[in-house]
Amino acid sequence: xxxxxxxxxxxxxxxxxxxxxxxxxxxxxxxxxxxxxxxxxxxxxxxxxxxxxxxxxxxxxxxxxxxxxxxxxxxxxxxxxxxxxxxxxxxxxxxxxxxxxxxxxxxxxxxxxxxxxxxxxxxxxxxxxxxxxxxxxxxxxxxxxxxxxxxxxxxxxxxxxxxxxxxxxxxxxxxxxxxxxxxxxxxxxxxxxxxxxxxxxxxxxxxxxxxxxxxxxxxxxxxxxxxxxxxxxxxxxxxxxxxxxxxxxxxxxxxxxxxxxxxxxxxxxxxxxxxxxxxx
Amino acid sequence: xxxxxxxxxxxxxxxxxxxxxxxxxxxxxxxxxxxxxxxxxxxxxxxxxxxxxxxxxxxxxxxxxxxxxxxxxxxxxxxxxxxxxxxxxxxxxxxxxxxxxxxxxxxxxxxxxxxxxxxxxxxxxxxxxxxxxxx
Numbered sequence: 297x298x299x300x301x302x303x304x305x306x307x308x309x310x311x312x313x314x315x316x317x318x319x320x321x322x323x324x325x326x327x328x329x330x331x332x333x334x335x336x337x338x339x340x341x342x343x344x345x346x347x348x349x350x351x352x353x354x355x356x357x358x359x360x361x362x363x364x365x366x367x368x369x370x371x372x373x374x375x376x377x378x379x380x381x382x383x384x385x386x387x388x389x390x391x392x393x394x395x396x397x398x399x400x401x402x403x404x405x406x407x408x409x410x411x412x413x414x415x416x417x418x419x420x421x422x423x424x425x426x427x428x429x430x431x432x433x434x435x436x437x438x439x440x441x442x443x444x445x446x447x448x449x450x451x452x453x454x455x456x457x458x459x460x461x462x463x464x465x466x467x468x469x470x471x472x473x474x475x476x477x478x479x480x481x482x483x484x485x486x487x488x489x490x491x492x493x494x495x496x497x498x499x500x501x502x503x504x505x506x507x508x509x510x511x512x513x514x515x516x517x518x519x520x521x522x523x524x525x526x527x528x529x530x531x532x533x534x535x536x537x538x539x540x541x542x543x544x545x546x547x548x549x550x551x552x553x554x555x556x557x558x559x560x561x562x563x564x565x566x567x568x569x570x571x572x573x574x575x576x
Numbered sequence: 577x578x579x580x581x582x583x584x585x586x587x588x589x590x591x592x593x594x595x596x597x598x599x600x601x602x603x604x605x606x607x608x609x610x611x612x613x614x615x616x617x618x619x620x621x622x623x624x625x626x627x628x629x630x631x632x633x634x635x636x637x638x639x640x641x642x643x644x645x646x647x648x649x650x651x652x653x654x655x656x657x658x659x660x661x662x663x664x665x666x667x668x669x670x671x672x673x674x675x676x677x678x679x680x681x682x683x684x685x686x687x688x689x690x691x692x693x694x695x696x697x698x699x700x701x702x703x704x705x706x707x708x709x710x711x
Contacts, residue, residue, distance in 0.1 A: 311671075355658045360610045361603055379613050381665035450658060452595040453581075491697075492671055493657035495590030495648070495680035498688060500696025525585045529703055533591050534657070562692040565671050 298396075298474035301343050301481050302555070303544040304336060305512060305571040306427050308352060308485040310380075311564035313426040316434065317386055329568055332558035333430055336572050339555055340431050345481040347393050347441045348431075349400075349467070351543045352423035352485045353449045355380070358415075364451045365413035367463060369404075370420075370444035371397040378419035387425050388435070390442035396474060397443045403470030410466050412445075420444055427485045449486065449537040457527075458520040460539045464546020471547070484544030488559075490566035491532030499532040500567050505559060508538060512571055513554050516545045534566075541571075551576040589708040590680055592651045602654020605642070608632040609659040612666050621666070648678045680708075 312329070315321055321330045357378040359365065373392045377384040404410040424444055432439055445467075448454055455463075464482075471480050488508065491499040508531075511519045519542060527536040545552075555572040562568075585593045592598065599606075608629065611617045621628040629639055641649040645667065650660045657674075664674045676688035683691070691697060701707050 356606070356610050356656070356662065357613065361599060361606055379615065381613055381618075381662045383615070450594060450656065451599060452585075452593055489696075491591065492661070492675065493651055494592050494678055496588070496697065496702055497590075497675035497678050498691055498697040499699065499702060500692075501699040502695065504699070525588075528585050528591065528593060529588045530699065533588075533593065561695055565675055565692060565696075567696070 298471050298476060298478050298480055300468060300471050300547065300575070301345055301479045302339075302572065302574040303482045303484065303548050304340070304427075304431065304573075305484045305541040305544055305569065306336070306430055307487055307563065307566060307568045307570070308423045308426040309563040309566045309568065310422040310426065312568070313385055313422050313429055316429045329560050329563060332560055333570060335556040336558075336570055337431060337433070339572050340481065343481065344479065345440050346478040347396060347443060348481045348483055349443045349445060350424050350427060350483045350485065351445050351447060351540045352427070353537055353540065354446050355421050355423060355450070357421035358419050358446070361451075364448050365415075365446065366448050366455050367410065368413040368415050368446040369397055369401055370415050370418040370446070371401065372416055372418055375418050375420045375424075375442065375444060377425055378421045380421055385422065385425055387429060388437050390420065390424070390428070390438055390444075393441040393443055396478075399474050400443070400467065400470045403473060404463075404466055408466035408469065410463055415446075418444060423485060427483050431483070445543070447540050447543070449540065452524070454524065454536060454539065456524075457522050457539045457542055460542040461516065461520045461546040464543040464548075467543065468547040482544045482547045484541035486537030486540045487531065487535055488538055488567040488569040489531040489535040492534050492565055494533070496532075498565055500561055501530055501532070501535075502559070502561060502567065504530045505567050505569055509557060509559065509569060509571060512541060512545055513552060513557075513573065516542065545573075548573060549575040587704050589702060589705045594656045598654050598656075600654070602656060604633045605638045605650065605653060605655050606659035608634060608642070609655070609662045612662040618666060647674050651678070
């Protein structure tokens with residue numbers, strides 16, 4: 297049977313991808329961040345997942361305003377990096393896992409009434425590729441298969457924090473019911489506090505972020521009660537995307553072991569947060 | 577409009593929440609920006625900005641804001657930052673350039689970078705429009 301091996305929460309700031317792509321990770325601005333990420337890389341290198349399910353959001357790349365799926369799963373056998381305006385990032389295409397992706401889809405829709413949009417062709421943007429670069433560096437091929445689960449966090453009304461947590465619980469039931477002996481990790485991405493837009497651009501709320509990190513480890517139920525206005529106000533208009541971490545956390549046992557925790561300000565206009573968790 | 581929310585997020589200062597009203601207002605503007613994720617479209621826009629904009633049904637104000645690169649006015653006219661940022665990328669600008677240009681008190685990009693390195697714009701005093709109106 298498939299085995300769930302752990303969850304990672306990480307921000308997916310595009311400038312982190314650019315720092316990796318342009319060889320700037322040892323520069324004074326970036327070195328503290330990449331040093332802080334190293335234990336997570338060590339963890340995943342040791343854990344060796346066969347598949348990572350990446351919970352992320354699309355930033356006006358695969359999806360425009362013409363269609364905004366609240367939750368979408370990629371069932372393709374590969375996913376090319378999207379051209380976000382600079383040409384595509386110089387990273388490998390992701391190899392998908394259509395058999396597992398279809399199993400997850402059937403389980404989510406038929407057993408848990410999570411009616412996800414099914415996407416047969418899907419380019420992926422920095423929301424997905426930056427977390428892979430953070431975890432795996434710059435290989436010629438990603439060392440595992442990837443299943444993208446894309447969440448609308450841009451267009452109000454976004455799904456609630458509670459709905460995200462419940463999707464994670466359903467996702468775990470789907471993983472646990474998959475026959476083949478493979479190891480699966482879940483990456484929840486986005487956040488932490490940041491606001492890219494408006495007169496309040498540049499907002500960072502470190503105390504709120506650290507409360508969130510505490511809650512992710514010890515009391516995720518409390519986070520599921522937080523409403524959008526609080527998130528928009530406290531974490532910033534783009535910081536609301538932190539709700540995607542709750543999908544990863546929902547996939548885990550109530551009690552977890554914290555393998556690694558790291559927090560750093562700034563990565564460009566954003567607070568960077570990282571958590572590596574295993575079931576206790 | 578019937579609502580299932582009291583839209584209390586409108587009390588957050590300097591923040592343009594991309595709800596349905598905002599989406600409807602900014603649809604053409606955002607989809608013009610979205611089109612710049614293809615090199616052929618970037619080349620066409622570079623060659624003939626006004627002619628390229630004619631393909632999209634922007635309002636006169638939106639069109640003017642695009643041509644003037646007025647990032648804050650684009651937001652007020654329905655723009656979403658992830659879309660308008662594609663225009664900034666087209667210009668070779670970073671998110672910090674755009675952040676500086678939109679900031680409440682006009683900032684240079686160096687000011688903005690320094691603010692981020694010092695921990696970012698603080699949350700204290702930036703939670704509610706009332707805090708700004710007394711400033």
